[in-house]
Amino acid sequence: MEKFDVVIIGSGPGGYIAAIRAGQLGLKTAIIEKDKELGGTCLNVGCIPSKALLTSSDHFMFAKKEAEKHGIVIDNVNLDLPKMQQRKDKVVKTFTGGVRALMKTNKVTTFEGLGMITAPGKVSVKSSNGQTQEIETKNIVLATGSAPIELPFAKFDGKTIVSSTEALTFTETPKKFLVIGAGAIGLELGSVWNRLGSEVTILEFLPRIAVGFDLELSNLLQRSLTAQGMTFHL
């Protein structure tokens, strides 16, 4: 049974940073990830792909609505969504590949599979082909992150009711796009699809959007997004 000083379960920003640091400190380190790529939600289906689409959709909106005001004439502005998605996937790949390289540089052993603590100091890794491997460790770091939750009245079907993960991969612009929740993720994805041509409505059960920000900022953001064409029901 292979022995480590520290085993980290989960390779998102929490896990991979911990692994790098442990490696730098000279600890024999392993990281376990159940998904194919390292980097967790943030790199694969969170911060990075959403920012890639925000940037692309911003360029599209500029070309379509703003350029003319600057005296820039762009004829026939069309959306090539598959190409936009390809660019996003390429950006994600660069980042996740970077994390894999960082694991190597810092001598961190990578295991692909579902990590489970089976006893004190013992972790099993169940890979997708059903094989299980046991490893021993002095320390364990849980960095398993979070996953989208379903609402009881709107269960995900992957087609018309989706989580943020699927909303990052649409191959066609939805005609109408309803977002439940006016937090950062809902507003970002609402902005992307609004800029790309969807009729976007945001539903929020609190009396304001972007809770957690100053009220002044929330109000300003709502005004700006309304001006861009988004509808809010608070």
Ligand SMILES: Cc1cc2nc3c(=O)[nH]c(=O)nc-3n(C[C@H](O)[C@H](O)[C@H](O)COP(=O)(O)OP(=O)(O)OC[C@H]3O[C@@H](n4cnc5c(N)ncnc54)[C@H](O)[C@@H]3O)c2cc1C
């Ligand atoms: C659309 C979207 C946009 C976002 N944008 C931003 C942003 O701009 N800025 C920002 O700061 N945050 C953003 N976030 C939030 C950010 O993604 C999370 O805060 C961050 O990913 C949390 O990191 P983590 O390491 O804790 O967990 P995660 O990134 O969720 O990583 C956990 C990892 O653990 C793995 N795992 C879980 N259980 C096991 C197991 N038993 N065995 C093996 N592996 C396991 C998972 O597969 C996953 O890869 C965004 C999130 C979303 C969904």
